[in-house]
Amino acid sequence: MSTMTNTGTTGSTSSDSARGEAGRGRGLRLGGMNWLVWRQHRAAYWTLLAAAAIAVAVMVYQRQQMITYLQGYDYPHLKDGWENKFDHAPLNSTAQLLQLVPILIGVFLGAPLLAGDLESGTAKLVSAQSVSRVRWITTKLGVTALVVVVCTTAVSAAFTWWWSPVKSSSYALSWYDDAGFDSSGPMPGALSLLTLVGGVAIGMLLRRTLLSMVVTLGFAVALRLVWSHFRMSLGNVLTVTTHNGVTGENVFPNLPDSAHLVDQSYLTAAGDTIGWGSCNQGTEKAMNVCLEKAQVVGWSVDYIPMSQMSSMQWLGASILLALAAGGAAFVILWGRKRLV
Structure with missing residues (x-):
């Protein structure tokens, strides 16, 4: 009896010590569902984060090159003629590429987020565990949306900073065109979140990864066309x-x-x-x-x-974010009862 008692006490002490060491070693690491979601989609998350970091670095470099050129024309009070030899190709090309970001996020990140689990049967396995479907879906949406917001905010801030010295001139980039308006301020983040949620909803309904990606591509392109048609109606004429x-x-x-x-x-x-x-x-x-x-x-x-550009962007972003919130609510409510 004495031996059994001592063994049990020792085992309990060792177990508590191990848990204590694990707790101290964990620090700020993710745990539970957050860790599971990150590990499952870590390749996509790290790709997005790395692409954002590279894009920001390139924009910072390009801005320094632009400022060096503009200083020859008394920047910030630019003299006439600075447009003659100004190379606006990098700025325009980057703005065009940034318009593809929401589409790529919706197709390659949003569509497979739930469709992959539904197609492979992982969703059934998760639903059989103690974790509720709502928590699983909200964690997937929350972690993915956080990564998207961080990346798009950083890229948008860098592009806006790069563009700001010549923003008042339509020679470099017109603020009312798709490339200028949708690639700066809060617009990349709002458009990306809406296409992300749209892709998740499409994947949840279709339950096939490849088919969901194709349909999400059509949805993202249609969203771009509709948004381009109504964008300028946000302004006060x-x-x-x-x-x-x-x-x-x-x-x-x-x-x-x-x-x-x-x-x-x-x-x-x-x-x-x-x-x-x-x-x-x-x-x-x-x-x-x-x-x-x-x-x-x-x-x-x-x-x-x-002068109305900023207010128009924030109004438009509010509308897009409201639509994204509505889409997220639909995904959670639908998945609560009909996911598997």
């Missing part, structure tokens, strides 16, 4: 008018630098507007007769100034 006629010199309204021209029309004496092409009769005489008959007195121009 301003109108400026003139009453100096429509022909001759200095009759067109002066717009702020890099303003986005929405529409331009003829302004009549009654305050109405008519399309500027309605009096294009082919000859100058016929055009003047038409303008006089319509009582045209000047121009009416609708535009969006560049």
